Amino acid sequence: MEGKNLKIVVSGDICINYLQWITEPQNNKGLSWQTHQNVHSVLKSGESLLLAKLVALATDAAVYSPKTDDIETNLSKEFLCSMAELDLFPVCAEEKSKGKVYRVKRFLGFAGPSLGIPKLLPIADDVIDANIVIIDDENNGFNSNEEFWPMALRSTEKSPIVLYKMNNPIGSSALWRQLEKFHIEKTIVVINADDLRSKGVNISKSLSWEKTAQEFLWQIHNNPNLAFLANCHHLIVPFGLEGAIYYKDGGTNEAYLYFIPYECEGGSFKDTLGKMYGLTSCFVAGLARSIAWESHNEEDLFLSIGEGIREGIVAAQKYFINGFGKSVEEVQFPNPEMFIEGENDFIHKELIQDVKIPNVINEENNSYWYILKDKSSTNLAEIAYDIVKNGVKNVLKSIPIAQFGNLQTVDRTEIESYRSIKNLMWEYISSKNTVRPLSIAVFGTPGSGKSFGVSEIADSIAPELIEKLNFNLSQFRNPLDLINAFHKVRDYSLKGKIPLIFFDEFDSAFEGKLGWLKYFLAPMQDGIFREGDSIHPIGKAIFVFAGGTNSTFREFLGEDIKEENEKKEFLTEFKGAKGPDFTSRLRGYVNILGPNQTDEKDQLFIIRRAMLLRSLLERKVPHLINDNGEAQIDNGVLRALLKIRRYKHESRSMEAILEMSMLTNAKIWEQSDLPSKEQLKLHVDEEQFLRHLMLDAFYSEKIESLAMAIHEKYRMLNENNKNMDIIDFIVPWENLSEELKNSSRDQARHIPNSLLKINYDIISVKENPKFVEFTDKEVEILAEDEHIRWYRHRKKTGWKYGELKDNKKKTDPGLIYWENLPQEKKNKVYQMVKIWPEILAKSNFKLERLKS
Template sequence: MTSAEHCIVVSGDAVIGWALTSASKKESLGDPVGKWYNQDRVGVRPLEGGAWLLDNIIREIKPTEFEVASPEWGEHFEDKSFNKYHHYFVTIKKLEAQEGAKGWRQTQIQGYSPRPTKCGGLSPSSPEEEHLDYEIKNDIDNPDVVVIEDAGVGYRSSHKAQCWPLSIENEGGTVPWVIVEMGHGEGDRGDAGIARGELWDRLSSSEARLDRLIVVTTAEDLRYDPTIEISKNLSWERTAEDCATAILSNTGLPACRYVIASFGPVGALLYDRDRNDFALYFDRKGMEDTSEFKQGGMWGFTTTLTAALAKRVMDHCLEGDSNLRVDIAVQAALEAMRAAYRKGYITSQTMSGMPAISFPISTVKDNINKVLDDGWHSGNFGMARVPNPTRRPPEFIPTKWSILGSLPEDVQTVAENIVRYGVDIALPNVPVGEYGDLLTVDRKEIESFESIRNLVRGYWGRATAAKPRPISIAVFGAPGSGKSYAVKQVVKSLDFRHEFREFNLSQFGSVDDLWDALHVVRDDGLRGLFPIVFWDEFDSEYGGDLGWLRYFLYPMQDGKFREGEVEHPVGQALFVFAGGTSDSLLSFERKPRFRDAKGPDFLSRIRGHINLLGTDPQGEDDRYYIIRRAILLRSWLADEKLKLERDGVINIDDGVLNAFLRAPRYKHGVRSMQAIVEISELSRASQFGRSNLPSPGQLDLHVNEREFMSLVRAYGQSSISLRV
């Protein structure tokens, strides 16, 4: 029995990771010895995980008024306690993270080995010994909080072995807050799945228990269910909608007080049963497979989230406040996960002196406390309410909902603030798609760019032998919408060796010009480069409307082209077909000779497409064209060659800004908008005022000069407004 005023009980599936370390001489975990001096250093190091890691983190972050009751996990890996753990085998190496920081992280998962018996370690010699390995020391039947690691590898079915906390086993009495970290479990077990098994039946046995039940799981665990569809790396909006639907479709989760689905160090979805509400916390500039967290892997992220929730619940028990504020714990966990990843695993020793690798618990503690106790935030994460799938009005269209569209602020004010202060300040709670130097906050564009990036990444990741033909995508948009620039930036964001080739088919005089271009592409591949081939104006005429399509069918389908009697392989490549007379896929399909020109055959070989929105409104319901204009204008005016930016603020007249944002039409799209900036007198200006605009004749080349200047003068005298 514990003598402390407050108690938290920790139990569950425990895991030991066995890390095969691989390091150069300079990064070695041990000193080089003798004749092995010139060899790289390798070794096997234990790494705590599961309930054991959860226990260690909670002991570090708990309030002093709380005592922890948990199993005696054991520190000596060579003794009998070795057999109470599940074992996970990985290779780790020192890898570079963001800003040059190096840390030990996983490079390869070798496999998993379950513990020898269901719960009791080595086969017991007597019934009394059966439960000893997971027996909770100093357990009581009325703790304030119970935290359980249920990875689905045995603990959830261990009732008969007396492994569960007394407060879970016993009916009646005070109901504690229960936080359960729940995995999908092993596929061949009858209790595999989320909210399944004997443990779940006990946790959900009454309304009183459900009212104090918090479930933590991951999007990956939810995806293990073959009937669940949760998208990945398209947009935060789509992933959040899918995840919300998955939670509500589960037979048990909607009854819990809170459910948190983790996306690792980049986000989490929080379901509040009493509010019937979903809140998404997300990395504004990255999704699940963001490159920042791909420099090796780590485990412990979901455990960090569970521990942060436990800390918040313990504080709540001490404060006696009716508002639990689970949302703050989620934010604290995200900051802690990000910091832990940058730190990486740290070197340590077991009590017996055995070299070990440890999760950076002190880093996690510091960051959780900074958020929970001090209210600190890094600004990396945004928050948005997600429409509840059960409360959508009949006219609601999921694919049209966006976080940007749900903001209460006036669009004009937001656009003005983007130009003056930048996207990060003007839109702190909106996802930002970053592709090289290209920025977008439009959900449609982000999903288009991400789908293409995922497609190319998947194609590039396959073995060379499996890529006998190019992969083909199409890009549509109005003239001047920046099709070539967008493709270059998306490819640039993938960060692999490539050669960008651009050919304008409207300038080809004969099919021989096409064969010459394909020879150039083939030569790039033979030099070990990945050719990105931009076929501009592929929908132009050649012996009739859409005349070039038929000549691409064979290279696209079979990866070859025939020149005379000789066949040549194209090799691996990305073909990007950019429309010159079609501003969307739909307008391309509506071409008069589409079927006669082999249009359906051509599209059947296309693996993805992008409809670029450009600078002008795309219909009456397009409210966010001025946001697209604002992002472009900010990028040009913030150029260091100009002197318009001071302390992060662009100095621009209200009227000039209004005209750039509200001009009814730019005659040549992005090119016209950029041209007006370039021909304005800004080389020595510290402010973009009305006197800096080009002459009426120059303006009229790119916009309707009268309309543009009337928008300038609508703001009266020149002034600088500072609205945030």
């Protein structure tokens, strides 16, 4: 179906946008009025009139819609009119040198029609055989006036594709009942996320894409106000200009998240760049562009909707950037180049990633869904190596990444915590009527970077306004020391600065456990401190309470204590120390995750280590980064730094090892550059570190022999198998095809990473060790991981699923998910992984259980 042969009908509510702006006088020698500020105004099409223009630009198709030939001369008081004040704003925050464009400074409201009922317009030359119908329902009368609906919708015999843009999520309108009864299978509903939130739908904003996506899924399944939408065959919810969720019901519910990796919802353009109306309309036009140029069977429609979401996000971003142009009266609006992809565009469709949202509404499991894991075809260890070698930006192109100044993180938990703190700081700094400090708490092990993270957030918001102060309460001797600290804070406030005060080790003992807490209650609640009979206001300030004896907020509250009497005793002491009063005054907290693994569920620690190590290399030894951005570091050194079980002093230890290495004149970080064994002992388990250091060399040397051993075991397991499908696999190694040899080599390389999933590492030993036996649970984990490895290797070499095994066509019935694999095939994988310890032992590798 070609776009130019399509018939597209666009209709809906009608609104005229009245825009006004002020310009400064151009001279002081002209007529009197010319020496004053000039107020300008213009009328522009809004709602369905604007949508029709955007669709025409996007699709290059025949568009049938309501017509107003000359808005200014035909403007009637019967029309709904929206009022807005414009001003000049930078094109974008990072490129102020490119000049300014007009955008909305503030929306002034509506000028309602004289009779209270907005005038609607019929569709000029309406066609009953429309291929696509697009509706802009702003809940201003159109959805209850059937006479203005497109004929293709009123007909019970036609089945056009319907793009239904609605801003009021209710299922009781006459229009929705018509769509639900006759057109639901081909109706694509588009509702902006903020419109959902305005109706009481609780979906978080600007924290993490994972959290937003899973909260949306929970709401669509559980919120009675959205029950009518749960039956939509196609529902699209844009989240700002940075993402969208596509909810698809084709018998089984599926949801997909589309997102810009380096942005969160609302992160692209701040309020300082102005606002724009029509952003969702522009998104819908981009969506229509993709649908108009594709065929429309069920599978193709699904694919074209996905492509259309990308088109819509790109178009909406470009629409915002263009604004009303440098001159509202002279520049064409909307910009006709908005839907034309150019080489110099700041955003392209390829940048926008997608991921299937897991249909899990268990709160505990939700918090452990990471897009990073779903988007990565390789294991986390390989990604970590790649980050250090080639840099974060070159590796993490398809997963969410948050950056605050020099702080980068991909860990969902950290992203959500940091963004919560940033949002709190932004609101506090922007507010003019605050009388008390903003109080937040930061927890983490010593050396995890508690002060660094919060400082970078503050610098990313208002670096010129915020002044940092640091007080370590463990060094204070009496309350007078704290009063002197408050005086310093007050001095900065009086200078017009906002002090960012770190109270390190606020949870240290003083006059008993948590003895300092009671001295902060009045400053936190009322913004004052007492000195004798005098009361002093502190002024605007941000209190950051950094824990010294507790590494998490849960630990600070005693929630990790299991024994009942111990917990009861703790809570009594906590209450006596004014702990509940203190926590009630906190407005946020963050647990800083350092380079050490927090628990068995924390699999991203190796990514955090990699990002920290890459940052240290770039800052401390930039000469080890070549012109192509590649870090010059020995693989053994890299493995040891990333896989060592624990750093004794967290990030400080990693930094210390780098600083103690002989790298001043080095061209590559070799093993010989590392500090001595005695020095390493200060920061890591030196024996374990050295084993990691040498393992790559030892293991790499034996890949070929291990692969041969794996193949021989496979032959033994299948020597009595008469199945012709495996005849190519059970020949001697020297007769095996190179492709099958590579498969065995790939399995051998993958074994160490697979073993990490059951908490085993391998070490090189001098003699053949005794080999362990895996538990049934461990065998299941290893077998599934091995099948995934085989599946990916097979796919990479051109194989695809087929009901019959065919070496020429490269089809294999085993290329299916593990849970769908027949038990007979699963048993063969079980047999294979069970013999890994024996194969490794014969090559002088011992399996060692890692300490938790």
